[in-house]
Amino acid sequence: MSDFEGRAAEDVAPGFMDAPGRSLRDGLFSYSAGFVLAAALTAAAFFIVRTDLIWGPGIVMALVSLAIAQIGVHLVFFLHLTTAPDNTNNALALAFGVLIVTLVVGGSLWIMSHLAHNVMPDRMMAKMDLDSMAAESALRIEGVVAPRETREVGARVAGVVSSVRCDAGMHVEAGRLCAEIDPRPFRAAVDRKTRELQAAQARLDGDQARRGAARDALERAQGATRSSGVARLRRSVETRERRVERASAGVARAEAELAATRIVSPIEGTIRSRNVEPGREVAAKAKTPLFVVAPDSVRIAARIGAAQSGRIVIGDKVVITVDALPGQSFDGTVTKIEPLREGAEAIVDMTARDPRHALEPGMAANARISKQ
Amino acid sequence: MTTTIEAPALERHAAPYRLGRADGLATGHGEAGPASKRVVVAFGFWIFLLSDIVMFSAFFAAHAVLQTATDGGPTGRDLFNPTRVAIETACLLASSFTCGLSALATDARNHVWTQAALLVTGLLGLAFLSLEAQEFAAMIASGAGPERSAFLSSFFALVGLHGAHVSVGLLWLGTMMAQLFVKGFEPVIYRLICFNLYWHVLDIIWVAIFTVVYLIGEGR
Numbered sequence: 001m002s003d004f005e006g007r008a009a010e011d012v013a014p015g016f017m018d019a020p021g022r023s024l025r026d027g028l029f030s031y032s033a034g035f036v037l038a039a040a041l042t043a044a045a046f047f048i049v050r051t052d053l054i055w056g057p058g059i060v061m062a063l064v065s066l067a068i069a070q071i072g073v074h075l076v077f078f079l080h081l082t083t084a085p086d087n088t089n090n091a092l093a094l095a096f097g098v099l100i101v102t103l104v105v106g107g108s109l110w111i112m113s114h115l116a117h118n119v120m121p122d123r124m125m126a127k128m129d130l131d132s133m134a135a136e137s138a139l140r141i142e143g144v145v146a147p148r149e150t151r152e153v154g155a156r157v158a159g160v161v162s163s164v165r166c167d168a169g170m171h172v173e174a175g176r177l178c179a180e181i182d183p184r185p186f187r188a189a190v191d192r193k194t195r196e197l198q199a200a201q202a203r204l205d206g207d208q209a210r211r212g213a214a215r216d217a218l219e220r221a222q223g224a225t226r227s228s229g230v231a232r233l234r235r236s237v238e239t240r241e242r243r244v245e246r247a248s249a250g251v252a253r254a255e256a257e258l259a260a261t262r263i264v265s266p267i268e269g270t271i272r273s274r275n276v277e278p279g280r281e282v283a284a285k286a287k288t289p290l291f292v293v294a295p296d297s298v299r300i301a302a303r304i305g306a307a308q309s310g311r312i313v314i315g316d317k318v319v320i321t322v323d324a325l326p327g328q329s330f331d332g333t334v335t336k337i338e339p340l341r342e343g344a345e346a347i348v349d350m351t352a353r354d355p356r357h358a359l360e361p362g363m364a365a366n367a368r369i370s371k372q
Numbered sequence: 373m374t375t376t377i378e379a380p381a382l383e384r385h386a387a388p389y390r391l392g393r394a395d396g397l398a399t400g401h402g403e404a405g406p407a408s409k410r411v412v413v414a415f416g417f418w419i420f421l422l423s424d425i426v427m428f429s430a431f432f433a434a435h436a437v438l439q440t441a442t443d444g445g446p447t448g449r450d451l452f453n454p455t456r457v458a459i460e461t462a463c464l465l466a467s468s469f470t471c472g473l474s475a476l477a478t479d480a481r482n483h484v485w486t487q488a489a490l491l492v493t494g495l496l497g498l499a500f501l502s503l504e505a506q507e508f509a510a511m512i513a514s515g516a517g518p519e520r521s522a523f524l525s526s527f528f529a530l531v532g533l534h535g536a537h538v539s540v541g542l543l544w545l546g547t548m549m550a551q552l553f554v555k556g557f558e559p560v561i562y563r564l565i566c567f568n569l570y571w572h573v574l575d576i577i578w579v580a581i582f583t584v585v586y587l588i589g590e591g592r
Binding site: 031050078093 | 422423429430437575
């Protein structure tokens with residue numbers, strides 16, 4: 001009789017299926033139940049990371065719980081570990097293994113988190129030092145985010161729109177070309193005015209030459225009749241000089257109009273709305289603007305007491321934080337200090353850069369003003 | 373000698389879980405004689421597997437500590453493909469199940485079913501390995517190799533160690549199937565038992581890996 005057939009009654013090794021009293025049917029049931037349970041727990045684990053059914057910070061705990069449950073399923077249904085007396089040795093060995101694993105993993109996490117807490121990277125240390133130094137001289141005030149002052153961009157000359165290069169939602173820098181009005185009529189006007197100027201200039205030059213010649217002749221002859229001719233020529237030159245001035249003003253105006261066919265964004269910001277299509281005719285000074293641009297900077301107004309107002313000057317750097325947006329900060333400067341009620345209080349205006357447009361009007365803002 | 377022990381042993385099977393046995397043949401007191409070879413082999417292998425788990429725990433600890441040490445490089449969220457991990461998990465779980473079925477077939481001494489179950493086990497293991505190899509190759513090709521950051525070093529060490537275990541298991545499985553085919557059940561019966569334990573434990577380790585490395589790592 002070989003060893004495995006002579007089943008010793010005292011102990012069972014892990015994974016034993018042929019323990020007495022267990023049939024093939026029992027075995028099939030055990031493995032199938034284990035398979036179904038493990039599959040369900042696995043599916044649950046993959047499911048909970050995809051949904052927001054579980055509160056975000058709790059997902060890790062839920063995953064760990066599901067994993068421990070599944071390991072339990074494997075031990076019981078696949079490895080056939082039980083708490084029965086014939087399984088004591090297996091369970092004890094497992095308990096010892098779990099103890100060591102807990103010590104190694106838990107201990108590593110514990111000690112490394114303490115280490116990370118006490119020994120911060122240099123960069124973070126430097127920032128901390130600056131922060132603590134700044135805190136001594138920093139001034140904290142509370143303000144409110146003001147509505148964004150949007151800018152309307154309209155046409156200053158009438159004409160047909162030949163191209164549109166900006167659309168709603170686009171980020172633009174100051175001076176970015178957003179639309180063009182057909183420049184050909186304006187270019188023709190510039191050419192015409194330039195020719196008029198050249199003609200006026202030529203006539204002026206001719207009169208000046210004749211006056212010079214007449215003056216020379218007068219000096220030689222000293223005749224009374226000739227003197228009146230010079231005076232007439234002088235008046236004619238003055239008239240022609242005025243005409244040249246007018247013509248050059250006309251050229252400047254035409255050139256300004258030609259330049260105005262290029263419709264540019266006056267500020268850095270994001271296009272809020274577009275109200276123009278290529279081929280459409282637009283009027284100068286129309287009621288509806290072609291574009292509305294929301295600036296990338298936002299104004300924050302704060303009311304401060306007299307004691308504080310003396311410590312702030314225009315141009316001071318501020319760092320804005322908002323309770324509604326934890327972890328984000330916005331850099332800005334003090335732009336205006338306006339005393340109220342004989343200097344007892346003052347309104348401070350700050351402008352902060354917010355290119356992602358995270359700050360909403362009415363948000364309570366904390367401003368830290370650092371003094372160098 | 374064996375017969376004298378066997379007679380009372382069979383009697384006690386009527387109530388195997390009864391506490392405080394009064395017959396005086398309690399385990400570990402030497403009164404019941406030495407444990408059978410099967411118990412000794414399987415228990416010894418169980419101890420080896422637990423020590424293997426302890427080794428894995430060191431790799432897990434390293435990975436858990438370094439999971440966020442990405443050095444500005446790609447994170448788990450950028451790299452992991454949850455669908456592939458789910459398929460890998462399904463392969464390994466199914467192979468663990470078929471491995472259990474092979475143990476049932478072995479108990480029934482059924483050659484055909486044992487070989488069939490072992491073959492399916494091996495094929496599923498092979499599918500798992502090829503998916504993992506694909507993942508590693510894609511990561512290394514995209515510059516996210518083990519040298520990129522401490523996070524990736526620990527990732528490749530931990531998941532690679534598990535993959536190496538699966539590879540060794542497949543070699544073992546192939547050899548054993550050939551031996552079973554040539555020599556029959558008698559000489560390979562302990563190896564089959566040990567392989568069963570080994571394969572189930574690899575699945576247990578994979579449960580920890582897909583939870584800690586992939587699912588938790590994806591959210592970091």
